[in-house]
Amino acid sequence: MSRNPLLESHVLPPFAEIRAEHVVPAVETLLSESREAIDHLAQQAASTPPTWENFAAPLEAVNDRLSQTWSPVAHLNGTMNTPELREAYQACLEQLSAFSTWVGQHEGLFHGWQALKDSHWEHLDTAQQRTVDNALRDFRLAGVDLPADKKARYGEIQSRLSTLSNQFSNNVLDATQAWHKDIDNPHELTGVPQSALDTLKAAAEAKGVEGYRITLDFPSFFPIVSYADNRELRREVYTAFVTRASDQGPDAGKFDNAPILEETLALRHELAKLLGFNTYADYSLATKMADSPEQVLEFLSDLARRAVPQAKEEFAELSAYAHDELDISSLEPWDIAYVSEKLREARHAISQEQLRPYFPAPRVVDGLFQVVERLFGVQVEEDSSAPSYHSDVRFFRIIEQGTPIAGFYLDLYAREGKRGGAWMADCRVRRQANGDLQLPVAFLTCNFTAPVGGKPALLTHDEVTTLFHEFGHGLHHMLTKQLIADISGINGVAWDAVELPSQFMENYCWEREGLDLLAKHVESNEPLPSDLLERLQAAKNFQSAMGMVRQIEFSLFDLRLHHELEAPSASDVQVLIDEVRSTTSVVPVVAFNRFQNSFSHIFAGGYAAGYYSYKWAEVLSADAWSAFEEAGIFDPETGQRFRKEILEQGGARDAAELFRNFRGREPSVEPLLRHSGIRAA
Numbered sequence: 001m002s003r004n005p006l007l008e009s010h011v012l013p014p015f016a017e018i019r020a021e022h023v024v025p026a027v028e029t030l031l032s033e034s035r036e037a038i039d040h041l042a043q044q045a046a047s048t049p050p051t052w053e054n055f056a057a058p059l060e061a062v063n064d065r066l067s068q069t070w071s072p073v074a075h076l077n078g079t080m081n082t083p084e085l086r087e088a089y090q091a092c093l094e095q096l097s098a099f100s101t102w103v104g105q106h107e108g109l110f111h112g113w114q115a116l117k118d119s120h121w122e123h124l125d126t127a128q129q130r131t132v133d134n135a136l137r138d139f140r141l142a143g144v145d146l147p148a149d150k151k152a153r154y155g156e157i158q159s160r161l162s163t164l165s166n167q168f169s170n171n172v173l174d175a176t177q178a179w180h181k182d183i184d185n186p187h188e189l190t191g192v193p194q195s196a197l198d199t200l201k202a203a204a205e206a207k208g209v210e211g212y213r214i215t216l217d218f219p220s221f222f223p224i225v226s227y228a229d230n231r232e233l234r235r236e237v238y239t240a241f242v243t244r245a246s247d248q249g250p251d252a253g254k255f256d257n258a259p260i261l262e263e264t265l266a267l268r269h270e271l272a273k274l275l276g277f278n279t280y281a282d283y284s285l286a287t288k289m290a291d292s293p294e295q296v297l298e299f300l301s302d303l304a305r306r307a308v309p310q311a312k313e314e315f316a317e318l319s320a321y322a323h324d325e326l327d328i329s330s331l332e333p334w335d336i337a338y339v340s341e342k343l344r345e346a347r348h349a350i351s352q353e354q355l356r357p358y359f360p361a362p363r364v365v366d367g368l369f370q371v372v373e374r375l376f377g378v379q380v381e382e383d384s385s386a387p388s389y390h391s392d393v394r395f396f397r398i399i400e401q402g403t404p405i406a407g408f409y410l411d412l413y414a415r416e417g418k419r420g421g422a423w424m425a426d427c428r429v430r431r432q433a434n435g436d437l438q439l440p441v442a443f444l445t446c447n448f449t450a451p452v453g454g455k456p457a458l459l460t461h462d463e464v465t466t467l468f469h470e471f472g473h474g475l476h477h478m479l480t481k482q483l484i485a486d487i488s489g490i491n492g493v494a495w496d497a498v499e500l501p502s503q504f505m506e507n508y509c510w511e512r513e514g515l516d517l518l519a520k521h522v523e524s525n526e527p528l529p530s531d532l533l534e535r536l537q538a539a540k541n542f543q544s545a546m547g548m549v550r551q552i553e554f555s556l557f558d559l560r561l562h563h564e565l566e567a568p569s570a571s572d573v574q575v576l577i578d579e580v581r582s583t584t585s586v587v588p589v590v591a592f593n594r595f596q597n598s599f600s601h602i603f604a605g606g607y608a609a610g611y612y613s614y615k616w617a618e619v620l621s622a623d624a625w626s627a628f629e630e631a632g633i634f635d636p637e638t639g640q641r642f643r644k645e646i647l648e649q650g651g652a653r654d655a656a657e658l659f660r661n662f663r664g665r666e667p668s669v670e671p672l673l674r675h676s677g678i679r680a681a
Contacts, residue, residue: 004029006069012407012441013072013427015389020084023073027092030066031099037062042108050116052128059109060485061433067485070096071427075443078425080389081173081417090166097162101155104142113139127652131486134651141286143275150274157271164264168245168257169604172597173419175244175255176216181236184211188230193353196223198452216241219414219449226337227353231328238334239592246594247570257597258570264603266567281563284609289494289616289655293563296612300559303615303669304552304584307678310545315586318343318543336587340543348539350532356458358519358528361412361448363456364464367518368471369396371508374517375639376479376647378405390415392450398478406430406478408442412467413450413457421600422446422466424473424502429491432483440489442474458522461536465509472502481648492651495610497659499617500624501647507625510540511633541677546586548676553584555612558602562609620659622672627663 005017006026038059045055070092077089103109113135116124124132143154182204183189189197189212199219200212207213214220214237224237243249245257265280272283281293290296322328322339325346331339345351369380379399386395392413398406409427414420428441446467451457459467476498477489485491490498508514512533519528528536557580565572573596581589601607624642631638645662659667 006073010068011428012387012395013068015072015076015387018072018076020082020088023085023088024091026069027073027095030069031095034062034066034099035102038103038106038109042106042112045112045115046108049119050112051120052116052124055112055116056128056131060431064429064431064433064438064485068428071425071443075425075427076389078419078423079411079417079445081419086170090163093162093166094159097159098155101142101158104139105144105146105151105154107144110136110139110144127482127484127487130492130652131484134486134492137287141275141283146274154271154274157267157274161264161267161271164260164267165604168260168264169419169600171245171255171257171260172600172604175251175598176420177416178251178254179216179240179244181214182209182211183214186212188233189228191227191229192223193227193356195353195356195449195458196220196227199223199449202450202452216244217414218420218447222337225334226341228338231335234334234338235332242333242590242593242595244594244598246597248592248594257603261573261596261603262568262570265561265565265573268562268608269566279563281559281609284562287494288496288610288613290496290612293559293609296559296616297556297563299616300552300556300612304549304556306673307545307548307552308584308586310679311549311586314543314546321346331588333588333590333593344539344542348535348542350535350539352460352462355461355528355532355536357522358532359459359461359464360456360520360522361451361459363520363522364459364467364518365410365412367514368468370517371468371505371514372471372475374634374636376475376643377636377640378479383407404439406440406442408444408474408478411443411445412448414447415450418447420447422470424470424477426477426489429477429485430480430482430488431485437483440478440480442477444470444474446470456522461509464518465506468505468509469502472505473498475505476501476647476650479643479647480650482650482652487651489650494655495606496613496616497620497655499614500620500655500659503614503618503621504624504642507621507628508633510537513633544676545678548678549584549586551615553580554599554601555615556580556584557596558599558607558611559609561602619669619672620667622675623663623667624659625675626671 004022004026005014006022007029008014041055041059044050048054050056073089073092077085113132117132117136121129143151146154186197189200192200196219197212200214203215203220204211204213214224216237221237221241225234225241228234240250243252245255247253247256247258268280272278272280275283277283277286279293285291285293285296290299318336318339319331321343322331322335326339326342328335328339341351373379377400380396381399383395383397386407388395388409390411392415393409393411395407395409397404398408423445425443425445426440427443428438430440431438446463448459448463449457473490476493480489482488515528515533520526557577560580561568561573561576565576568576577596578589602609602611607613624646628635628638641662646658649658
């Protein structure tokens with residue numbers, strides 16, 4: 001092969017030129033060059049006292065070059081998945097894992113960092129000192145102190161875990177795309193909104209099929225279980241969804257994640273033991289705000305004590321409504337979303353579908369940018385000349401006082417070959433490099449219903465809050481003022497604090513001042529009417545206790561799974577999730593539900609023994625928001641203080657310290673309970 005675009009220096013990834021066949025040669029070349037450079041730096045540090053300039057800075061440059069090659073590859077694997085790219089991506093995982101282990105256990109490098117701390121500490125600024133301390137901690141967490149045989153075993157485990165995580169993710173994607181149901185008779189879809197019918201029809205047309213095609217992609221699955229009057233259809237679609245990648249359901253055994261799940265949990269426990277931790281949960285919390293698994297369990301149990309009684313009341317009301325108004329004598333899981341929508345409409349005269357016309361995607365995106373401009377004093381401008389990887393994807397720059405300070409790719413719509421869910425990932429990180437400033441660039445990815453028939457996509461209010469959530473992560477990455485990659489943006493931020501900016505941004509989707517910037521009727525351009533806003537706000541905490549206990553259920557299951565079980569079988573895992581549900585869940589569960597087999601957050605997404613972070617950070621974000629409630633939600637002084645104390649700091653200081661700096665005190669759980677309408681507050 002002649003030139004390889006992945007080995008060339010670019011400000012933005014050259015997406016149009018990247019091919020699957022470029023991936024393996026580029027990664028192998030860079031890994032070889034990186035090993036050589038790192039060995040050289042370590043040897044130099046042994047003979048010449050290391051400084052930031054002769055040791056840490058060149059080491060950062062090595063890591064950044066590798067990251068700039070791998071980040072577009074990983075992103076394309078998640079958003080433009082093809083068999084060729086998947087194979088190339090998979091082929092590199094083992095090598096990257098081995099390299100990461102080699103770096104983490106490189107004694108020469110470790111001694112270099114230690115010497116930098118011992119002899120040069122007073123010459124370092126606080127950000128550099130934080131980076132040094134994090135590096136030394138991470139060496140110990142990578143087993144640098146272990147004897148040779150245990151180091152080797154650590155490397156084997158990490159390599160295998162990397163492979164298993166990717167396989168888990170692939171199985172969920174394949175299982176999601178393997179199932180579909182084609183329907184000729186529109187009467188079978190009575191109750192399903194027109195916007196969803198258009199999507200189902202477009203899906204059928206794309207495959208050359210008459211009628212409507214239902215898939216397990218969320219924009220297809222969700223309207224069926226929420227609105228289809230056909231109870232048998234709801235049951236069939238629900239069953240296919242909750243049995244994905246398992247031994248149950250229509251594709252039973254075909255993409256089963258149970259063996260992957262078992263091996264992953266056993267290896268994680270072994271890894272923790274190897275490093276001197278009692279459990280994987282203890283190991284996971286070593287880099288988080290929470291002090292111990294017991295503290296997290298107490299936090300979750302306390303929330304459950306406050307929320308479960310109210311959740312039981314909410315479910316009893318739902319059951320009564322189903323029985324009295326819909327003639328459903330016994331609620332099944334495939335009835336919950338459907339009956340909930342009916343009850344929400346009956347009580348609050350509002351539905352997600354009713355709101356859709358007020359949230360055309362282009363208007364929402366523009367409104368989001370206006371919110372950010374008013375809050376943080378920056379402008380967002382599109383740059384259509386930037387390299388892109390799909391016609392739906394747009395690139396924007398963040399401008400401050402006429403100068404670009406960051407950029408981001410916005411990829412909003414679901415499509416074949418794209419992993420489900422919504423996420424932010426970094427494309428480039430802000431850092432000082434050879435006197436030049438490298439600007440941060442983010443990937444912002446969602447899976448909304450794509451526009452059909454030349455009309456703009458209409459978002460649900462839930463999708464609008466999802467977009468604001470991910471943009472909050474993006475702001476954390478892009479508005480950082482840090483110059484060192486390891487603490488820039490979300491890097492170096494405790495995992496259980498990383499959701500603070502994202503959850504904070506969601507609040508603007510519920511307030512008149514925020515909604516006036518982003519809600520305009522697709523045809524009349526009218527703002528959201530006052531009565532509709534009042535009903536939306538009144539419905540905000542509809543079944544909020546049921547929603548909270550669902551999150552507590554996932555969090556307790558995750559933490560106990562990694563704290564109590566050493567090498568569980570798939571049946572042990574099922575017993576545990578059933579036990580957790582028996583104490584926290586208020587909705588019925590069917591025996592064939594295999595939620596854990598597609599729980600990608602903890603088996604393929606970095607949230608292992610950390611899913612509680614969503615709730616922990618929600619306490620922080622609700623309390624942070626209460627400062628804006630007191631001062632005014634667009635108060636420029638409070639906005640700038642949030643930017644300065646939280647967003648700009650990245651991982652430069654301890655997350656608890658940053659929160660205290662912003663709020664002037666320790667966080668309180670009361671604002672979360674109040675905002676969530678939990679009466680136990």
